[in-house]
Amino acid sequence: MIARTRSDLEKAQTRAGYLFILPSSVLYAVFVLAPVIVTFILSFTYYDPMAGSHWVGLENFQRFFTGDRSLQIFGNTLCFSLFAVTGNVVVGLLLALALNRAMPAFLLYLFRLAYFLPVIIAAAFVSIVWGYFYGDDLGVINYYLVHLGLPAVHWLTSSQTAMMSIVIMDVWKNTGFFMIIFIAALQGVPRNIMDAAIMDGSSYWRRFFRIVLPWISPVVFFAIVYASIGALQVYESIVILTRGGPGDVTRSMSIYIVEEAFDNFEIGYAASISVIMTLVILVITTIQLIASRRWVRH
């Protein structure tokens, strides 16, 4: 009699398991794990394939954290992230609250269509369109401003406004994503608690801060982290709108990495900048993990 024994089954399952994950594991090791490790190693070296690379310890990091230009770029990136994350999350939440009410199905369909459309179109494409909108003399926005008797704004060519113009476009483009995940979260707020609060006569905003916001706070945490990870990497919208200018006021870490690595062939230095970016992401993610654990305990 041939019966499958327990250990046979386990062996077969183990073999099948490894076989099924084999393609992903190989690709993941080659295109993610190995490059990350190599970048970390490179960040401690001076890379020169001709004359030979050598170990420089923390020199690259020191250079980043002592240079005026690199610190300005670091500051730009953090500043952009702060405003873009706040804008995206706050506007997304307000839009979600506005749409979270009874309305005909086709209206909801149209709203979701309109607000989500910019999310799925490449930043590279919409930035070109916004570049024409933000133009000084021939720009669409300035045309209407002047028509209304208002002064024209140097959206991208003044160092005071350039970064904010990029943030505005970023919020226009990405806030629909946050709106959608907040709508899903709002629908999970228990009806009976809300009804009880309405019966008690508490106002809309009181209900929002006392019941709704605590209830959806894990999603808000997630949104903040997700938005930060995206914002810290900001690249194409800035490359296309201002090329990092005027001067360096809108240059981001990603632009700096590409310039140092592929224009100046400062491979080791560029690697150290990308390591710093990864560490910032790591810190933000860890804070979120700890914060959401604490929230769950309450």
Added chain:
Amino acid sequence: MQTKAAQRLIDRIIIAIMAVLGVFMVLPFAWLFSMSFRAPGEAYKMPPSFLPPNLDFRNYWAVLHSSVPFLQIYWNSLMVAVVVTLGQLITCTLAAFAFARLKFPGRDSIFFVFLIGLMFPAQVTIIPIYLGFAKVGLLNHPIGLALMYLTSSFGIFLVRQFMRSQPKALEEAALMDGAGYFKIFYRISLPQLRPALSALGIITFTQTWNYYFQARVLLEPHDAMTLPIAMDLLRGYMASGNLSVVMAAMSMAVLPVILIFLLAQKLVIEGVTMSGIKS
């Protein structure tokens, strides 16, 4: 306490505000499509148009006959997006099946290592990949860009989560009958996964279609480019007068993604929500 009528009035006002805002959200798209039909000489004439003045396809013709190899670039984008989408559907589903349904030593730690991948930005992998591609001759070949993304932690995670929410009684019964694991995967699990796979497919396609940072580093010659970088190049070429021609190229570039979105709005949004809430 608010009365019902007051509440209804507030609802109406808010919906009206949202409608006005919604029009502003799509205005840039309306502008780009209408500008693509303007005669090049009138491109900068004010006021701008947000509805096509006519349906003159001359600018589209001009894009196809410009010095930028637009058709080749379009083909590159399409090829990369299709290869990556098919690749991820296969590799992620296989791995997700193993992580959701099979028991083997080290399973959970391996899965955790995959999850860590969600935190690494493209910036931290691009330098070694560039150096490696230069060595093996993959630099400046669109297929190199496709190779980088044949699997994804996100895809594995998405399909695994979905699979875990499905009952596994059928699979266990088939196992008792002596079916092999591949047969179980192919015959029983795969057909149940359709919603997750369509969501993953759509998200992956649009994401790949939109890659800019990686493409810009890895693909330099014009005929190796993908659309997002080519659009910036085209704008430079046409800088002075031919705004309308750039917008014609842009209309063609955004068309596949807009079509997918119009046809499968629910799936796109569900996929994005799934990815958002569960991680």
